[in-house]
Amino acid sequence: MTAIARTAHAPATVAHVARVRRKRRTATMLLGLLAWVIGIIFVVPILYMVLTSLHHPGDAQTYPPSWGAPLTFSNYHDLFATSDGIGAPLLNSLFCSVVSTLIVLALAIPAAYALAVKPVRRWSDAMFFFLSTKMLPMVAGILPVYLFTTKIIHMPDNVFVLVVLYTAMNLPIAVWMMRSFLAEVPPALVEAASIDGAGTMTIMTRIIGPIAMPGVAATSLICFIFAWNEQLYAKVLTSVTAETGPVFVNTLIQTEHSYLAQLSAGATMISIPVLIAGFAAQDKLVQGLSLGAVK
Template sequence: MASVALPSARRRLAPAARRERRNRSLLGLLAWLCGIVFFLPFAWMVLTSFHSEQDAATNPPKIDAPLTLHGYREFFGSGTGVSPWPPLTNSLTAAAVSTALVLVLAFPAAYALSIKPVRKWTDVMFFFLSTKMLPAVAGLLPVYLIAKNAGLLDNIWLLILLYTSMNLPIAVWMMRSFLAEVPVEILEAASIDGAGLPTILVRIIAPVVTPGIAATALISFIFSWNELLFARVLTGVVAGTAPVFLTGFVTSQGLFLAKVCAAAVCISLPVLAAGFAAQDKLVQGLSLGAVK
């Protein structure tokens, strides 16, 4: 009886296994198609950046047009004499310092809202979320007037303060979801051994949620690096950032597509490098707690 039942069970399982393999293949194909769709615009931008302005402006564009570095030479100031390094330095300073401040402030806040929840912590979380409901342009005029009266226009520290306040709510939300997965038994054992709160945060919790910290830091860095509205209005020559410098390639004479693509590629490289370096931590952080 057992020898008869075993082949019949295998026959029943065979169609299910084939369906599962077919579904996995379809999902894999769909993932590749989505990846190609998202990658094609960037690949087209990189290709256009190596074309001359005449070839980049043709309709339809010439894929096999001769390649040149003229757009990159223009970006680095060979023709205009304008160096891109001050704006790039300003963007790096504002993004790095604001990200560090966001992590320093969001980590203990997330601890208080997850592991040691304060009273009415849901109201606190909703308050953090509500700060992202106001469009940034709606608060632009008050921020401009405050900065003008305080003498902070065209000051990199104003951007650092703004970027910190803008990224802090989403950082607290992300960090809280990561810290909520920390086993309470580890914290109880550390407390029994006499560890204080700073020791628990730095030496116990931080190593456990390192992927979450990396994911939060990368997202905050990207948001700060790409921000244009406040940087465009509140800065000038001294504290102008890389996105503001990029808009300078759109002039009254027209849109120089090859130069804009070359500048966009150069400005995107720091973010791409940071994402590539932390991709494993980013995936672990964003999927933390998804699978038990």
């Protein structure tokens, strides 16, 4: 009777496993389809912006959009053709973003090391202080910063002022991120290096550096994006010499003329560096953002 029961139960078990596998395949296909739909929803506006930038101004203003209109690169040529084009603002944005990101990393990594690997006393209070600096709305600090820049240090329309501001804006989030990344470093590695006579700089560069490199890449990319896309302070504190890319694109928004094609071209140009940086650090970014997520 036992053998007969096992023989009768075997087909049922096989059929159940087959049904479970079919359900899993169906669920995987549905999740994949949903991911594609969400990706298309996010990508379509970007593709529409790029396509509009390749149309003549008259074709870009038509409603509904003329998808089959002739393509041209004249809008990009117009952006770079004159001395007051987008070239100098892009260089200013690149300088401010890169320099401020490097300064942020130079300050945030030692601070995060002191708060995570070699914790100081009352480190949680220090972390809350860093976080509290982000609680003030950016618009609330415009007037004091503007008066300090123009009346006290007399440095209006200067890219170095933007570098200092972007460094101060991104430093708290960088310390928080780097602290969470460095907290995942095994303490035994630091203790072993200390026993072998390694100094603090050696431990940070040769022991912790390679392990925390994904976190450094993620932090630097986020700081770069925040600095690159910042517009509020750049619009108030700059005019011509230190004008950044987002501020220049904002000047293309006018109601008197049909500048939609040039506006799309300018928006495409200021999006390219961020896309390049994101694709270049894609692997490190995923590793870095997930480094402190699982305990």
